[in-house]
Amino acid sequence: MPNLLYALPQSTLIAATPEPEDAPLVLGAVLLSMVVVYFAAKLGGEICARINLPPVLGELVGGVVVGVSALNLIVFPESGSEETGSLIIRFLEATGGLSTEGAFSVFQAESEVLDILSELGVIILLFEIGLESDLRELIRVGPQAAIVAILGVVTPFTLGTVGLIALFNVPTVPAVFAGAALTATSIGITAKVLAELGKLSSREGQIIIGAAVLDDVLGIIVLAVVASLAKTGEIEISRVLILVGSAAAFLIGSIFLGRLLSPYFVALVDRLQTRGQLLISALIFTFILAYIGAVVQLEAILGAFAAGLILAETEKREELEEQVIPVADMLVPIFFVTVGARTDISVLNPLDPGNREALIIAIFLVVVAIIGKIVTGLGVFGQDGINRLAIGIGMVPRGEVGLVFVGVGSATGILSESLEAAIIVMVILTTFLAPAFLRVVFREPDQDSGAPAVDGTAPLAVEGGDRSEVEAVQD
Amino acid sequence: MPNLLYALPQSTLIAATPEPEDAPLVLGAVLLSMVVVYFAAKLGGEICARINLPPVLGELVGGVVVGVSALNLIVFPESGSEETGSLIIRFLEATGGLSTEGAFSVFQAESEVLDILSELGVIILLFEIGLESDLRELIRVGPQAAIVAILGVVTPFTLGTVGLIALFNVPTVPAVFAGAALTATSIGITAKVLAELGKLSSREGQIIIGAAVLDDVLGIIVLAVVASLAKTGEIEISRVLILVGSAAAFLIGSIFLGRLLSPYFVALVDRLQTRGQLLISALIFTFILAYIGAVVQLEAILGAFAAGLILAETEKREELEEQVIPVADMLVPIFFVTVGARTDISVLNPLDPGNREALIIAIFLVVVAIIGKIVTGLGVFGQDGINRLAIGIGMVPRGEVGLVFVGVGSATGILSESLEAAIIVMVILTTFLAPAFLRVVFREPDQDSGAPAVDGTAPLAVEGGDRSEVEAVQD
Numbered sequence: 015m016p017n018l019l020y021a022l023p024q025s026t027l028i029a030a031t032p033e034p035e036d037a038p039l040v041l042g043a044v045l046l047s048m049v050v051v052y053f054a055a056k057l058g059g060e061i062c063a064r065i066n067l068p069p070v071l072g073e074l075v076g077g078v079v080v081g082v083s084a085l086n087l088i089v090f091p092e093s094g095s096e097e098t099g100s101l102i103i104r105f106l107e108a109t110g111g112l113s114t115e116g117a118f119s120v121f122q123a124e125s126e127v128l129d130i131l132s133e134l135g136v137i138i139l140l141f142e143i144g145l146e147s148d149l150r151e152l153i154r155v156g157p158q159a160a161i162v163a164i165l166g167v168v169t170p171f172t173l174g175t176v177g178l179i180a181l182f183n184v185p186t187v188p189a190v191f192a193g194a195a196l197t198a199t200s201i202g203i204t205a206k207v208l209a210e211l212g213k214l215s216s217r218e219g220q221i222i223i224g225a226a227v228l229d230d231v232l233g234i235i236v237l238a239v240v241a242s243l244a245k246t247g248e249i250e251i252s253r254v255l256i257l258v259g260s261a262a263a264f265l266i267g268s269i270f271l272g273r274l275l276s277p278y279f280v281a282l283v284d285r286l287q288t289r290g291q292l293l294i295s296a297l298i299f300t301f302i303l304a305y306i307g308a309v310v311q312l313e314a315i316l317g318a319f320a321a322g323l324i325l326a327e328t329e330k331r332e333e334l335e336e337q338v339i340p341v342a343d344m345l346v347p348i349f350f351v352t353v354g355a356r357t358d359i360s361v362l363n364p365l366d367p368g369n370r371e372a373l374i375i376a377i378f379l380v381v382v383a384i385i386g387k388i389v390t391g392l393g394v395f396g397q398d399g400i401n402r403l404a405i406g407i408g409m410v411p412r413g414e415v416g417l418v419f420v421g422v423g424s425a426t427g428i429l430s431e432s433l434e435a436a437i438i439v440m441v442i443l444t445t446f447l448a449p450a451f452l453r454v455v456f457r458e459p460d461q462d463s464g465a466p467a468v469d470g471t472a473p474l475a476v477e478g479g480d481r482s483e484v485e486a487v488q489d
Numbered sequence: 490m491p492n493l494l495y496a497l498p499q500s501t502l503i504a505a506t507p508e509p510e511d512a513p514l515v516l517g518a519v520l521l522s523m524v525v526v527y528f529a530a531k532l533g534g535e536i537c538a539r540i541n542l543p544p545v546l547g548e549l550v551g552g553v554v555v556g557v558s559a560l561n562l563i564v565f566p567e568s569g570s571e572e573t574g575s576l577i578i579r580f581l582e583a584t585g586g587l588s589t590e591g592a593f594s595v596f597q598a599e600s601e602v603l604d605i606l607s608e609l610g611v612i613i614l615l616f617e618i619g620l621e622s623d624l625r626e627l628i629r630v631g632p633q634a635a636i637v638a639i640l641g642v643v644t645p646f647t648l649g650t651v652g653l654i655a656l657f658n659v660p661t662v663p664a665v666f667a668g669a670a671l672t673a674t675s676i677g678i679t680a681k682v683l684a685e686l687g688k689l690s691s692r693e694g695q696i697i698i699g700a701a702v703l704d705d706v707l708g709i710i711v712l713a714v715v716a717s718l719a720k721t722g723e724i725e726i727s728r729v730l731i732l733v734g735s736a737a738a739f740l741i742g743s744i745f746l747g748r749l750l751s752p753y754f755v756a757l758v759d760r761l762q763t764r765g766q767l768l769i770s771a772l773i774f775t776f777i778l779a780y781i782g783a784v785v786q787l788e789a790i791l792g793a794f795a796a797g798l799i800l801a802e803t804e805k806r807e808e809l810e811e812q813v814i815p816v817a818d819m820l821v822p823i824f825f826v827t828v829g830a831r832t833d834i835s836v837l838n839p840l841d842p843g844n845r846e847a848l849i850i851a852i853f854l855v856v857v858a859i860i861g862k863i864v865t866g867l868g869v870f871g872q873d874g875i876n877r878l879a880i881g882i883g884m885v886p887r888g889e890v891g892l893v894f895v896g897v898g899s900a901t902g903i904l905s906e907s908l909e910a911a912i913i914v915m916v917i918l919t920t921f922l923a924p925a926f927l928r929v930v931f932r933e934p935d936q937d938s939g940a941p942a943v944d945g946t947a948p949l950a951v952e953g954g955d956r957s958e959v960e961a962v963q964d
Contacts, residue, residue, distance in 0.1 A: 040601075041608050042783060045776045052769045052776075059763040069763040109784055126515075126598060127605045133516050288534040288544040290818025294527045297819065301520045301527075308517060309584055337815040343765025344772065344816055 039112050043124035046102050048348070050087045051128075054080045055347035071445055073347050074417060074438070077354020088355040090125050132352045133314075135345035136418060140315040141300050142342050144322020145335055159224030161393040163199075166225065166409050167232045170196035170386025177382060182375055187244055188428055194240040195419035195437045196383050198233030199226045199409045200445070208408065213456055218401050221394065222408035229409070235261040235316075237419060244428035260310055265320055268303060272324030280328050293337045296325055315418070353421045357438055358431055372432030379440040384410055384447070404455045410448040416441040514587050518599035521577050523823070525562045526603075529555045530822035546920060548822050549892060549913070552829020563830040565600050607827045608789075610820035611893060615790040616775050617817050619797020620810055634699030636868040638674075641700065641884050642707045645671035645861025652857060657850055662719055663903055669715040670894035670912045671858050673708030674701045674884045675920070683883065688931055693876050696869065697883035704884070710736040710791075712894060719903035735785055740795055743778060747799030755803050768812045771800055790893070828896045832913055833906055847907030854915040859885055859922070879930045885923040891916035 058076025059069030080087040087101045103121050106112040112120060175193030178184040184192070204226045213219045239258060283295050300321040307317025325334055363369055387409040391402030420437050423429040429437070533551025534544030555562040562576045578596050581587040587595060650668030653659040659667070679701045688694040714733060758770050775796040782792025800809055838844055862884040866877030895912050898904040904912070 041605060041789065042780055044605055044609075045780050045789070049773050049776045049780075052773050056761065056763065056766070056769055056773075060761055063762040072763075123601060127602055130516060130519055130602045134519075286531065286535055287538040288531065288547075290815070290822075291531070293815050293818050294531055294822070298524050298527050298531075301524045305517055305520050305524075314516065314520070337818075340765070340768050340812040340815045341819055343768050343812075347765075347769070 039106055039110055039116070039120050040123045040127065042110050043102055043106055043120055044127050046105065047088060047124060047128055048131075050080055050102065051077075051348050051351045054088075054354075055351050059347075067445070070350055070417070071442060073350040074354040074442070077351035078357055078359055079354075080351070081355025081357065083357065083359045088128070088352065090129070090352075090356055091122060128348065128352060131345060132349040135342075135347070135349035136315055136421065137300070137304055137318040138338065138342050139346045139349065140418075141296075141318040141322040142335075142338050142346075144319040144324075145326045145331065145338065146322075158221050158394050160228060161395070162221060162225035162390045162405060162409065163228035163232060165390040165393045166199060166229055166387050167197040167236065169389055170382055171236070173382045173386050174379065177378060178375070181378065182371070184375075184433065188430065188433055191240050191244055191419070191423050191428055192379065192433055192437055194236045195416055195423070196379065196386060196412075196440070197229070197236050198412060198416055198419070199229040199387070200411050200416070204408055204411055204448075208452075213404075213452075218404045218408065218456075221400075221405055225390070225405075225409060235265070237315075237422060241422050241426060244423070244426045261316065264307060264310055264316065265323075268306075268317075268320040269324055272320070273327055276324055276328045279325075280330055283330060292330055292333055293341070296321070296330075296334055296338075299325070349421065350417060353417055353424065356424055357420075357435060359435060359438075369432070372436055375433065376436035376439040379436050380443045383412065383440050383444050401455065404452065407448060407451045407455050410451070411445040412441045416444075514581055514585055514591070514595050515598045515602070517585050518577055518581055518595055519602050521580065522563060522599060522603055523606075525555055525577065526552075526823050526826045529563075529829075530826050534822075542920070545825055545892070546917060548825040549829040549917070552826035553832055553834055554829075555826070556830025556832065558832065558834045563603070563827065565604070565827075565831055566597060603823065603827060606820060607824040610817075610822070610824035611790055611896065612775070612779055612793040613813065613817050614821045614824065615893075616771075616793040616797040617810075617813050617821075619794040619799075620801045620806065620813065621797075633696050633869050633872065635703060636870070637696060637700035637865045637880060637884065638703035638707060640865040640868045641674060641704055641862050642672040642711065644864055645857055646711070648857045648861050649854065652853060653850070656853065657846070659850075659908065663898075663905065663908055666715050666719055666894070666898050666903055667854065667908055667912055669711045670891055670898070671854065671861060671887075671915070672704070672711050673887060673891055673894070674704040674862070675886050675891070679883055679886055679923075683927075688879075688927075692872065693879045693883065693931075696875075697880055700865070700880075700884060710740070712790075712897060716897050716901060719898070719901045736791065739782060739785055739791065740798075743781075743792075743795040744799055747795070748802055751799055751803045754800075755805055758805060767805055767808055768816070771796070771805075771809055771813075774800070824896065825892060828892055828899065831899055832895075832910060834910060834913075844907070847911055850908060851911035851914040854911050855918045858887065858915050858919050876930065879927065882923060882926045882930050885926070886920040887916045891919075 054076030055073040056076075058072030058074070058079070060072065062072035062075075063069050077088070079085060082089050085101065086099050089100050100121055102124075103112070103117050106120070107114065107117060171193040173193075174196045175189045178189040178192055179186060204222060208219045208222065235258065239261060279295065279299065283292050286295070300318050303317035303321040304314040305317065307320070308314045325331065360366075364373060388403065388406035390409055391404070391406035394400060394402055394405060416437070420429075420434060420441070423437070424434055529551030530548040531551075533547030533549070533554070535547065537544050537547030537550075552563070554560060557564050560576065561574050564575050575596055577599075578587070578592050581595070582589065582592060646668045648668075649671040650664045653664040653667055654661060679697060683694045683697065710733065714736065754770065754774070758767050761770070775793050778792035778796040779789040780792065782795070783789045800806065835841075839848060863878065863881035865884055866879070866881035869875060869877055869880060891912070895904075895909060895916070898912070899909055
């Protein structure tokens with residue numbers, strides 16, 4: 015039997031045995047950790063929101079600040095940290111009566127719980143992204159969007175993987191992984207940038223959004239394929255084909271079956287009378303698909319994404335989106351902050367000669383990431399006078415899906431520290447640069463639509479119910 | 490330094506060390522466990538809803554069914570279960586490639602994560618109860634409600650504790666704990682029963698609700714006191730006074746300070762722009778108070794309750810209630826189902842002569858629980874023609890607060906299995922019997938108010954936003 019399930023955890027799960035008198039302190043350590051995580055997420059997110067950047071980048075940077083790179087509040091055993099390095103554990107020793115002997119086991123247990131919480135966070139995130147995606151919209155914007163999406167996956171993947179192997183002698187598997195991380199476009203960030211510019215309903219805007227939706231799906235499949243490859247450590251073409259086939263079969267099959275069965279889901283939920291009937295039914299469905307997605311050697315998150323896509327087709331979509339928001343707000347930041355916390359950015363210090371290679375790789379990845387998406391505009395056919403450059407630039411931001419790749423790569427241990435840091439730099443820079451570039455290439459900004467969405471995020475987000483897709487996915 | 494923090498966990502925290510190749514399966518085990526927990530909670534809850542009983546009882550009974558008493562799906566190491574007894578672990582071995590050698594450590598890690606999730610659930614539950622409570626309503630209904638509440642705590646506590654020691658030779662500490670479990674009235678269940686009968690706005694109804702709100706606060710203080718006593722294993726009057734004092738000081742002090750500072754909280758939240766700003770800010774506040782509540786030798790849940798009371802006074806109350814609902818829906822059932830799953834009801838089998846004592850204790854507790862609350866009606870003064878019996882009966886249902894006592898007692902290990910089972914029988918029977926009794930003592934049922942709340946639970950719960958207090962706390 016294969017032992018290859020679930021790319022995400024595998025990290026802090028080497029738990030020890032807390033002594034009975036220290037065991038209750040695990041809850042205290044988890045509470046303090048969550049306070050630190052939320053504080054870092056909000057501080058970073060708010061700063062980014064004020065300089066017109068996606069809040070998710072702030073969560074990542076906030077994680078870097080509280081993590082192993084700086085404050086040592088959120089640290090994990092697998093990055094070589096010891097319990098004496100965790101300021102939270104030392105705070106517990108000072109205020110909560112934690113014994114020095116018990117510190118290690120409490121540290122291990124706290125890390126393990128935080129790890130599972132962050133995994134539940136990314137499962138909820140992918141469920142939400144699935145719920146926000148729209149198969150019918152994809153079909154409507156049609157062939158142009160599909161070509162842009164496919165070019166936008168193939169070009170940066172090929173350039174990135176080949177370049178890393180040929181120019182930097184990176185081993186094949188990590189090179190494939192890094193190339194894959196270059197593929198996904200962030201629908202949330204893209205949509206938000208277009209809304210900022212008032213271009214959401216332009217011809218270019220519609221093609222970008224359609225391609226970004228499809229790119230989300232392709233990105234998930236690519237992620238599933240490379241994560242599985244990363245776990246076996248080698249590439250076999252037959253295995254790739256099997257994985258692509260099973261990814262497609264799982265996604266298409268579950269969507270097909272799901273659409274057949276979803277009327278019964280709606281009918282069942284309508285007959286339930288107790289509180290949380292819709293959310294809990296949806297979570298049961300999502301967790302089962304996540305487990306199956308993992309059992310067929312794909313990813314738990316692919317199952318969660320499929321569950322979201324399926325339930326997005328039902329009449330319960332809006333209600334469910336509303337109810338998933340607070341759950342996502344609670345769990346998703348744990349994922350992004352811990353991704354940041356695990357990243358040791360000291361490898362990017364230019365003063366250390368040993369870091370030159372990581373920096374050069376980062377520059378290479380950023381260039382490939384931008385060029386690889388800009389060329390996709392050339393694939394648009396049958397549209398006279400369309401702004402091809404704008405379409406290409408619109409596909410540049412990588413955002414949360416790129417970070418999911420980093421998280422998975424970090425968990426499977428396939429990425430070297432320098433490559434991981436380089437990918438994060440690529441994600442951050444593409445997302446930072448795209449809004450500025452887009453302002454340049456869209457010559458005549460019209461302010462009549464979408465513009466208020468940026469400044470209006472706060473009041474809309476408070477209501478929960480009437481948020482548009484743009485705000486709902488953005489972090 | 491005292492090692493007495495946090496009464497709740499201490500149970501399944503003896504984690505082992507999963508082998509790297511089995512570690513990813515912890516997520517799989519957690520996902521499957523949550524599917525089972527949610528399925529049990531919904532099935533039990535829906536059945537109870539259909540026979541006009543509070544859904545929370547169904548969650549408890551559902552937990553009993555999937556737990557150590559019957560199906561062995563959700564089992565915990567501390568109740569003597571081994572990993573070979575957990576059907577989920579055996580399912581993982583069959584479908585997920587879990588090795589037999591790795592089964593024990595995955596079982597331990599899964600139990601630990603489930604344990605922390607259930608503790609986060611009870612923290613969120615108490616936060617929500619605090620948010621639904623209303624200090625000003627208490628002050629308005631005034632002295633009658635206060636006397637009913639105090640009598641309703643003192644009488645069953647005294648009768649229960651003295652009776653258990655004198656009649657059944659129960660040791661002092663567990664007797665005090667069981668007596669304390671007799672004190673709390675469930676505001677959710679009481680309010681729902683009154684709404685069913687259309688008596689929510691009657692004079693009797695208002696006194697009952699006021700007393701139940703106060704009883705919630707008193708119950709939390711009693712819980713904090715006895716849980717701390719249970720941990721030291723002895724009763725010192727000075728210690729009791731210190732605990733009562735620190736409980737009162739913590740609750741009053743945090744509410745006083747909280748009301749002073751809450752305008753700044755509101756102003757801060759209003760200035761935040763990113764998604765989840767209100768919920769995350771509230772969770773930071775709640776988790777900090779929960780940690781402080783634990784550090785001053787009380788309970789994490791007391792801090793969560795205080796946080797709810799404080800934020801209930803702000804203009805953000807309604808928004809926050811809305812956003813907490815899905816989070817509570819996700820986490821709270823984990824608490825109730827695991828409480829049920831840990832309960833070995835085989836001790837109540839009347840065919841086993843060894844169980845006679847537990848059954849006799851259960852009968853005694855039920856009688857004391859009912860008499861101890863009925864007499865409270867006699868304390869109402871200055872109200873001619875009021876239905877004193879109805880007020881007393883209205884205080885009878887114990888519901889979720891009674892189950893919190895069981896959970897804490899179970900976690901601290903202070904309750905014998907028979908006493909724990911007897912308390913659960915008491916909670917179940919008082920909640921089952923009160924609606925029937927109330928129908929009898931309220932002679933002329935008027936159907937003009939509140940009645941639709943029962944049948945209308947499902948559509949109201951879906952909306953989330955416009956639910957009254959009655960539905961919001963009921964499970």
